[in-house]
Amino acid sequence: MTGAENENRPNEPTSASLDAQARAWIVRLTSGSATQADADACAAWRAIADHEAAFRAATRLWQQTGPALRNGVPAQERQALPRPTRRQVLRRAAWGAGAASVAAGGGAIALRWQELSATHRTGTGEVRSVKLPDGTRLDLDAQTALDLETIGQRHVVSLHAGALVVTAPENVPVTIRADDTQTNTRPDLAAELAVSCRLADNAVGWFGHADVGVACLSGEADFQSGAGVTPTRLRAGHGIETGHGAGIVHGIDAATAAAWRRGLLVFRDTPLAAVVSDLNRYRPGRIMLASAVATSRRVTGVFHLDRPDEALTSIGTALGLTEYRLGAGLVVLR
Incomplete structure (x- = not known):
């Protein structure tokens, strides 16, 4: 960049300053005392492509270093994070709450790193569908965050927060991971599954775990509550949860399991x-x-x-x- 160009863009943030701001945002949002206003402000800040790239890089760093990143952010940087204008908040597409689970007992929010970097997110009041070329369909409820990848012939959905319905055609295997659980459809059978992942009542900040629920609307699927656990077969009209009544297969009301789609x-x-x-x-x-x-x-x-x-x-x-x-x-x- 020439000297003249620098003079014309005196306030453009440097890469180093963006990285520092991104780290400060993550420290604030995972402190256990962040508010909805903080989530909204971060969402507005991330609306700029360079900011989003810096945020994702900082999120990857957090996975590897955790507390070291927190200790490396000076207090003055955390306190000096930018606040959005009213226009920025209105234009942020209501994402802020989409990545946040409200902690019980107050206005503080608790975020987990996966929610910060999810490739598919819905905001408050937003319901969205993702359709794949092979006929697989994902219907995302409001305030849902997930990652989607394809490994060989199998689609792997990592649900970090919220709820979705997965419609898997015959001969298209799908795996849904949520917290420590894993649910696999049968490759030879079409299936439709409603899966939810909500921050548990006793979760604390960054380290909280989630309560997971799986309802088999049609077809069959195998549910595992953790690595090495013997799978439980779920048939149409049945479901299972990891919270209250964990591990007990029960009948479901298909009309209520995913009524939000209607x-x-x-x-x-x-x-x-x-x-x-x-x-x-x-x-x-x-x-x-x-x-x-x-x-x-x-x-x-x-x-x-x-x-x-x-x-x-x-x-x-x-x-x-x-x-x-x-x-x-x-x-x-x-």
Whole structure:
């Protein structure tokens, strides 16, 4: 670059400064005290191609070094990270919440490195389909992050957060990895699987594990809860989870397992805390429960994904709860 060009672009960040900012972002987002505003600001920063490249490089470095990277970022760099303008936030395609799982008990968010670098992500309220030439289809729910690769004849999906439905044609084997689990379709049989991966209730920051659920909507699949564990055969109409009731195959309600593909949220005697978690994936801002007692209240109903506030009001009325709207999308139920 000539001297004249340098004079015309005096504020262009250097590669070193971008690398430093990327490292600082990762340290902040994995600190356990990051907020949704931090995730939004990072998403806006990553909207620039050079910033995104630096962020991915820093993410790969984090995989290898972890705490060493945290210790190598001066406090003044972490505090000086840029904040987005209102225009940048509006243009970020609602990604910020898509890579974040909200930690129980407050507004802090917890991110895992895989979510930061996922090649396929959906934002708040966004549902997307990925169609492959061989007929394989991935339907991604809101706030989902995954990686997809093909190894030989087999497609390998690594689900880091959120939920998806995998439709695998006959003679196209698919593996779905989520947390420590692995689910394999049978190569000789078409199958449709609904898989979810949510940060566990007792997860803490970067090191939290996830609760995984697999529902076999059609065909068959083999589920492994961990390396070396004997696979469990799942047949159509059955599912399994790694959280509460882990390892027990049970019947599923196909109408509710992936109702989001039809634009619906279907709850049948569902704890209010789980209902709020679902609604938070489809509306900007945050819904919070102010009463520990309210979290265990049960909800039954069918609601439209494109009208989450209408669902919130209906649920609050049915349960005798009061809504406190505090601005910026924040709603407290009490």
